[in-house]
Amino acid sequence: MSNSKLYKGSLNTIILKLLDEQGKMYGYEITQKVKALTKGELQITEGALYPALHKLEAEGLLDVEVAKVDNRLRKYYKLTEVGEKETINRLAELEEFIRSMQNIVNPNWSIN
Amino acid sequence: MSNSKLYKGSLNTIILKLLDEQGKMYGYEITQKVKALTKGELQITEGALYPALHKLEAEGLLDVEVAKVDNRLRKYYKLTEVGEKETINRLAELEEFIRSMQNIVNPNWSIN
DNA sequence: ATATATACATAATTTTCTTATGCATAATAA
DNA sequence: TTATTATGCATAAGAAAATTATGTATATAT
Structure with missing residues (x-):
């Protein structure tokens, strides 16, 4: 919400980092994970995430x-090599930034 | 250079912060200060700074x-109330981010 | 029944950069 | 001495990356 305008440029890296540590995730899951990790500070909008x-x-x-869970579609993403x-x-780069x-x-x- | 694409959204806050601690600064001075503070990591381009x-x-x-130093123009900026x-x-907000x-x-x- | 949560998607618009260009003076290097 | 680099401002064109507004659909809770 309040900080939502500040993460420009780093969204891609956030996605990659989460997939690296979680193995595979679907879009909605990523938005919830980021929200949880940042105690609601960073809200990734769908209009930013899916593109x-x-x-x-x-x-x-x-x-x-693609998977179907509870009759709902999910697209699981994972890192390639x-x-x-x-x-x-x-x-x-992001850490240096x-x-x-x-x-x-x-x-x-x-x-530290 | 390498990170120059990452600071989107935070440039304004950087400017404000520097002016807050330095009292007054001119544009070129800000670019040099940021470069020094970040050991060359963040290069603020003129096309971003002046606008x-x-x-x-x-x-x-x-x-x-406006001031004239060494026959060259300088525009000193300082914070209003x-x-x-x-x-x-x-x-x-930026610190929270x-x-x-x-x-x-x-x-x-x-x-810490 | 209605709202909220889950789950995807995209189009229009806005914000915020990069890149390229322009002008001008001073200092330094070739 | 001439060319380059540093200093100092500015803006226009274009790209990147968001926001906002929609749209579709199912499940769950009120």
Whole structure:
């Protein structure tokens, strides 16, 4: 909600990171997971999420597997081999970005 | 350079934060300060910076003062009273965002 | 019956960048 | 001395990445 306008550019990396640690996830599950991890701070909108998933798939970073659970459709996404390698790079970049931001907004913070 | 695509949405807050702690700064100075603070990681482009400064001014958050130094033009920006109040809010939001990102990419990090 | 949760999708629009360009002066390197 | 780099501003065109608004459909809770 309040911070929803701030995660621009990092959504793709968030998706990759979650898939890396969870193995496979479906779209709705990702939105709920992020909400839980951030105590409601980051709300990923569907209009951002689904196009992002489709793009990552088109880029060859994700594979899809359709399932039907409780008569409802689910599309499970998981990292391809290329996707796993990309995830490492993008995560490193995002972590560096976070450190840079901290150096600006609060140089006193220490990160361990 | 490498991370330049990641700071979308946070540039305004960075500007406000720097002006809050430095009192007044001119555009070029801001780009150099950010570069120094982030060891070259974040490069603020002029095409992003100047429109952002103009917009913040139009919103009433910044005041401008033109100076001529070494026969070159400088536009010093500083926070208005409204700008100072906004800075507090936006900084809090950005810090919360950074914490949220950390909860996702590295839940083991502790921040002090 | 109605609202909320689950689950996907896309189109229109807006925001916010990047890239490219332009002007001008000062300092430094070739 | 001439070319490049640094300093300093600005804006236009285009791309990227969101938001907002829809749309479809099933399940569950009130």
